[in-house]
Amino acid sequence: MTGWEVEISLIDQMYSSTISVTLQKLDIQLKTFDECLLIFDGRFPSLVHCTIFILKIDLTSTSIDNQVNLRTRGYDDLIVPFVERMSNVEEIRLLLNVERRNTYLLVDGNDLQQSSSIETILF
Amino acid sequence: MEMIFNNHRRLKRFCFSIYTYICQSDEHFIIDPSNYPSNDSIEKSFVGKEFGEVRSYIHPTSLKRVFQSHVYSIPFPFISFTRLTCSFSNDLFTNVRILVLTDDIRWNCELFAKVNRCFPRLETLMICNNSAKEGDESMSVVTFDRLIILRISTSTHIDHIEQLLSKQYICLPRIHELTVSYEQLNQLTNGFTKDRTQFNCLQVEKLIVYEDFVRSEYFLLEVKNGIRSQRINKK
Numbered sequence: 001m002t003g004w005e006v007e008i009s010l011i012d013q014m015y016s017s018t019i020s021v022t023l024q025k026l027d028i029q030l031k032t033f034d035e036c037l038l039i040f041d042g043r044f045p046s047l048v049h050c051t052i053f054i055l056k057i058d059l060t061s062t063s064i065d066n067q068v069n070l071r072t073r074g075y076d077d078l079i080v081p082f083v084e085r086m087s088n089v090e091e092i093r094l095l096l097n098v099e100r101r102n103t104y105l106l107v108d109g110n111d112l113q114q115s116s117s118i119e120t121i122l123f
Numbered sequence: 124m125e126m127i128f129n130n131h132r133r134l135k136r137f138c139f140s141i142y143t144y145i146c147q148s149d150e151h152f153i154i155d156p157s158n159y160p161s162n163d164s165i166e167k168s169f170v171g172k173e174f175g176e177v178r179s180y181i182h183p184t185s186l187k188r189v190f191q192s193h194v195y196s197i198p199f200p201f202i203s204f205t206r207l208t209c210s211f212s213n214d215l216f217t218n219v220r221i222l223v224l225t226d227d228i229r230w231n232c233e234l235f236a237k238v239n240r241c242f243p244r245l246e247t248l249m250i251c252n253n254s255a256k257e258g259d260e261s262m263s264v265v266t267f268d269r270l271i272i273l274r275i276s277t278s279t280h281i282d283h284i285e286q287l288l289s290k291q292y293i294c295l296p297r298i299h300e301l302t303v304s305y306e307q308l309n310q311l312t313n314g315f316t317k318d319r320t321q322f323n324c325l326q327v328e329k330l331i332v333y334e335d336f337v338r339s340e341y342f343l344l345e346v347k348n349g350i351r352s353q354r355i356n357k358k
Contacts, residue, residue, distance in 0.1 A: 087131055094139040095201050099146070104158040106143035106192045108179070109168030 019043045027051040033078055040085065074098075075107060138175065138196035142206050147188040159190050169194070178212040185227050185254075204242075209234050214241060221247040229257040235286065235293060236265045244269060251276035252283055266294040274302040277333050281307055288323050295323040305332035 023044050028051070030036055036052055044050075057074055075098050083092060098107050147154050160168075162181050169177040175196055182191035193206065197214055203221040209230055219242050230252060238245070246269050273295065275284055284307050286292045301324070309315065312322065319325065 088133055089131065090133050091136040092131075092134065092138075093200055094137070094141070095203075096140070097142045097144070097205065099144045101146050102149045102152050103145060104160075104190075106145060106160065106165070106190070107141045108160065108165045108192075108194060109170070109172055109174060109177070 018045070020046070022046050024048040025050070029053045029055075031055075033057045033082075036082070136175075138200045140193070140195035140199065140201055140204070142193045143191065145190040154187065160192075165192060165194060178214060180210050180212055182206075182208040182226075183210055183228050207238075211241070213237070216242050217244055220244055222249070224248065224250045224252075226252040227254060228252075229254045230283065231257045232260050232262050232286075236262065239265050239267055246270060247272040247274075249274040249276070250283065250287070251279055253278045253280055255280050256282035256286060262292070264290070264292065264294050266296065269297060270295050271297055272300045273298055274331075275304070275307075277304045279304075279307075281310060284308075285311055290321055290323060293323065296326070298323055298326050300329040300331070301327045302331040302333075305334055305336040308332070309336075 020043075024046050026039070026044065026047060026049070028039070030052060031054070033054060036054060039047075039050065039052070057078060075096070079094075079096065083094065086092065096107075100106070159181075162179055165179040165181070166177070169179075177194060178197050179192065179194045182193065184191060191206070191208075193211075197212075198218070199214065199216045200218060202218055203223075204216060204219045205223040207222060207224045208226045209228070222238070222242055222245055224238065238248075245267060248267070248270055250273075273287065275287065284303065287295075288303075288308075288311065312319075
């Protein structure tokens with residue numbers, strides 16, 4: 001299967017099976033971050049290039065513990081482990097708008113470092 | 124690569140655009156602006172870390188409880204650039220086709236010339252700024268050669284709508300789709316009675332307005348095979 005350009009009911013199927021053993025390129029818009037994780041769970045073993053668009057990454061939509069959500073940040077707990085997980089990739093392009101409240105910490109070079117050193121058990 | 128990429132042995136390239144919006148929404152939170160990093164310190168945080176060339180800028184804002192910063196790789200790899208404010212870096216963004224320009228401080232007259240210079244392949248421009256224009260110096264006309272879609276937010280000050288739509292300031296030879304408040308368009312054109320050749324509306328095939336409206340007597344109907352002025356009886 002190549003060249004999908006139509007909206008597909010992909011995600012329901014993804015919970016149960018391998019979608020394609022041959023698909024190399026996937027451009028997809030997703031509603032939740034959970035679905036994003038599923039793409040890299042062996043369901044597309046031949047994937048070479050993947051572009052994912054998520055309009056809003058909402059902590060409450062993820063499967064991690066709600067109590068943890070209350071005191072942690074989406075960037076650290078979702079994005080960083082996600083990037084760390086993709087250990088075989090040759091190129092990463094990351095486009096993010098991050099919203100934070102009641103803090104002075106923004107995402108800069110140090111934050112990229114510090115965040116990434118946090119051991120997260122998402123995966 | 125540092126830390127985040129310790130396990131990425133094959134990684135050859137990492138590029139990014141990260142915008143951070145901080146809001147001190149807790150009323151009991153005492154804001155001390157000196158706790159925010161300076162632009163220099165943000166830039167230094169990337170030095171020597173193999174992130175490649177990085178730009179950083181802090182967005183000036185009139186809102187005390189808000190702090191915004193944007194860091195991104197150069198050359199900028201993405202086709203869209205959101206949340207650009209007037210203080211953006213003077214680089215060439217040749218990949219960008221879609222630009223969202225939002226601000227709450229006054230823009231000076233040179234902003235659109237800078238946007239045009241730095242974003243030479245721009246096809247879609249969305250703007251929002253409720254502050255009036257700063258100064259009124261006469262400038263040479265800015266021509267956005269490739270701009271096809273222009274979306275102007277309802278809360279945008281009429282100064283900027285005038286600047287974008289009046290050929291006195293800006294020329295949009297390929298504009299195809301225009302989104303604008305009908306009331307503001309009505310006000311700008313003096314009830315659609317001004318000379319239409321003064322405005323960047325002749326090529327527009329699709330006009331989108333936000334509100335319900337009663338058509339002005341001189342409302343211009345823009346149709347595919349050329350614009351024509353139609354006199355429409357008021358409802």
